[in-house]
Amino acid sequence: MTKARFSGVLAPVITPFDNNLMPDKDIYVRHCHWLTEQQVGLAVFGTNSEANSLSLEEKSTLLAALIEGGIDPMRLMPGTGSCALPDAIQLTRFAVESGCAGVLMLPPFYYKGVSDDGLYQFYSEVIQRIADPALQIYLYHIPQVTQIPLSIDLIDRLVKAYPDNIAGVKDSSGDWSNTQAMLDRQWPDFRVFCGSESFLLQNMRAGGAGCISATANVNPAAIYSLYANWQESTADEKQAELNTIRDIFQSRPMIPALKSATALCARIPDWHRVRPPLMQLNQDMLKELETALDAAHFNMPGLAD
């Protein structure tokens, strides 16, 4: 008997840094509680979390802090992929032992032009060494960043070899035809998430499981509302509203813009910070963001309480 699998909306949770550029646990735990109150799950350690800018130890410490801080691990889908097999195994094992409902796993992304056989071997080693049916892997396809696509054939091989462990995929390619091709395969109980709420309605209508989207950090309730009501007559209108807010962030450096919007709404200046090689918004960009958010009557209710 495998674990129940995810559906719904998840946020790749942004990570707050203190003035020494170290993760701030208290702000983090508080923010994650706010997100779960908005009905979204927590895909901590995703691309928008600056996960690859964090050490393994920092990720383990933050994950432990969330659970100690009262976050239900069944709401957690931490990113545990790594270029290095032992790192991927260590963090994945910790997530499983911590009771996380699933993990979101990048392929190793240093070498380019690697074969499907090599990627299959990488995921196989993780699965076989952890050897636990509680391990629920959501594959993370984001080729524009990793340059390592997860082909439909590779996913098919993994699903067939490890049906109890391969639970789904996050398709961040932005290429709907790829998402549709995954859905078309109808792998049993395989959960297809789109990587942007722009595709949420389309994904739900095609049999998808929901979305894991950067902007779920700042607009969680509205995105969840479309997910929960996608069969209502208001769905297309809701989708259009989501797209308006998304455009504000997508037309800017996404991660710094998400963090600055959060800083403004939470009234916590630490949120402006990013780790290099990312750069926080400069004063002009910040002003323009504020103006755009005001014009859209954007807010994050309850965040500053």
Next chain:
Amino acid sequence: MTKARFSGVLAPVITPFDNNLMPDKDIYVRHCHWLTEQQVGLAVFGTNSEANSLSLEEKSTLLAALIEGGIDPMRLMPGTGSCALPDAIQLTRFAVESGCAGVLMLPPFYYKGVSDDGLYQFYSEVIQRIADPALQIYLYHIPQVTQIPLSIDLIDRLVKAYPDNIAGVKDSSGDWSNTQAMLDRQWPDFRVFCGSESFLLQNMRAGGAGCISATANVNPAAIYSLYANWQESTADEKQAELNTIRDIFQSRPMIPALKSATALCARIPDWHRVRPPLMQLNQDMLKELETALDAAHFNMPGLAD
């Protein structure tokens, strides 16, 4: 007073794995001694070392084993770059404290399209947090793998801001015009290494410092001999001979081919292994490699003793 800087030939040392895919310290230390006896320096934890397939702890353990095993740290230029700033700082600090003559530092390579400002900030944080004139950074430009080029302008800013710490560059772009552009800047005591011995003679004639080349793992003495005798009349002939051997490896999956040639010459089958996502040569490819090496009268004298 800063440390003496590198010149010469360095090997990005291949990493042996046991049958559980864990690094084999004994084989590693022995191999590094063989390489230094061939007069090449040790750029451990490079691309051809599968460094990004190793955990931070594995790299620290291997580096400590080399020094405990009698390798002179002044022959060591470990790769210490990482996507995560704390990892880059931790390994770099360990290398400096261990007395390594230099470090070879990749830029953070997860995010794509990052700015020169962000990369400058990343290297600055490492330098300022370590705050030790013994830190000698060789920048690692390998855009076809990282997708993160180190521009001439970025290098210029770093050299001018940190003249005591920025010691040189390894240009693995394969684009001679880029190497030439770096040499043309004539930064004081800045060491320009080409990333392949195919450019060694050209680099030496243009004022470069040497090469850091994958094939220095298997053909170290001959590459060193060209370096040491580049002003002799035999230099062009030596360069042509080097190119012949290099072509054998370059026309195959490079890392598995280097490891298999080493396995054959050292009579240590463990050397065939790579960590996923790389794949070791299959039987047909191995046979073809053996045939090509035999035809070129290739050997690695002293390795099997």
